[in-house]
Amino acid sequence: MRTAAEIVHRRIRTSERTIHDLWALDYNFTPGERIRLGSVDAPWIPRPAYVAHLYAPGTAYWEDVGDDGTPVNLHCAYILFADTGLLRLDALLPDSPRHARFLDEHGTLGNLFHEIVEIGVTEGEEGYWQAHAQFFRLLSLLHNALPLGKGVYRIQDTRGVRAYSEFAQEILTFCKSHIAEPITIADLAGELGMSSSALAHRYRAETGETPMSALRRERINLAKALLAKGYRLKEIAAHTGFSDEFHLSKVFKQIEGVSPKAYRQSLSSPTCPVNVCNRT
Numbered sequence: 001m002r003t004a005a006e007i008v009h010r011r012i013r014t015s016e017r018t019i020h021d022l023w024a025l026d027y028n029f030t031p032g033e034r035i036r037l038g039s040v041d042a043p044w045i046p047r048p049a050y051v052a053h054l055y056a057p058g059t060a061y062w063e064d065v066g067d068d069g070t071p072v073n074l075h076c077a078y079i080l081f082a083d084t085g086l087l088r089l090d091a092l093l094p095d096s097p098r099h100a101r102f103l104d105e106h107g108t109l110g111n112l113f114h115e116i117v118e119i120g121v122t123e124g125e126e127g128y129w130q131a132h133a134q135f136f137r138l139l140s141l142l143h144n145a146l147p148l149g150k151g152v153y154r155i156q157d158t159r160g161v162r163a164y165s166e167f168a169q170e171i172l173t174f175c176k177s178h179i180a181e182p183i184t185i186a187d188l189a190g191e192l193g194m195s196s197s198a199l200a201h202r203y204r205a206e207t208g209e210t211p212m213s214a215l216r217r218e219r220i221n222l223a224k225a226l227l228a229k230g231y232r233l234k235e236i237a238a239h240t241g242f243s244d245e246f247h248l249s250k251v252f253k254q255i256e257g258v259s260p261k262a263y264r265q266s267l268s269s270p271t272c273p274v275n276v277c278n279r280t
Contacts, residue, residue, distance in 0.1 A: 022080045022082050026078035033074060034047055038061075056093055058098070059097060087139060102153045167206065179239075199211065219251075223260065227263055
């Protein structure tokens with residue numbers, strides 16, 4: 001991930017042709033805009049609220065106000081990122097145009113866009129890995145979306161991204177804040193002032209997974225971002241709370257299906273830090 005931004009602006013006319021060298025994923029929180037793809041002769045496609053658009057590198061597109069030409073106030077977000085093929089995004093796009101739409105009726109993607117930007121605003125460079133962990137969760141939602149037609153998908157209402165209760169969110173926040181430290185059910189129970197058994201039962205009832213499974217997932221998401229950056233396994237294990245690189249490798253392969261080494265070999269390590277910002 002190279003750039004992420006959340007923007008509020010007023011569109012008054014058609015944009016110039018836009019072509020990115022990177023993958024682009026953008027999202028509208030508000031309605032009133034439309035796009036055309038490929039050429040100036042292509043038909044306009046409406047852009048309602050809560051829809052994400054994915055563009056492959058080199059895809060040309062234009063953005064405009066709605067059909068009646070009235071200027072609109074827009075709230076949108078976008079992410080630019082590179083992919084050497086590991087992310088398997090080509091499988092989501094038709095041959096032409098190299099573009100896909102994701103209907104996000106429950107705002108699940110939108111919440112992740114906002115969270116990635118918020119991490120950058122509040123944490124700066126310290127939030128680099130947290131932002132990338134959320135980015136991987138966003139990509140997982142794209143791959144698990146329900147196909148509706150050629151290049152059109154619906155994001156599933158998984159209740160696993162931001163539909164947490166305050167109780168479950170407290171647990172996740174604690175895990176993320178202490179992700180490099182050894183954490184037990186007793187630690188979580190002590191933080192919330194309840195017994196270990198009561199905490200584990202309630203968390204599973206609300207989320208469908210155990211607190212330790214959630215912690216493990218967060219650690220592996222962070223490990224993937226660190227692998228992309230080129231950290232050594234020993235360093236990654238220390239940053240993600242695993243006892244050593246062998247424990248990290250075992251859990252990583254259980255979850256991802258490949259070893260950390262194989263995963264890294266498929267990546268092109270980023271040479272510049274992600275720029276995560278909020279612009280109005």
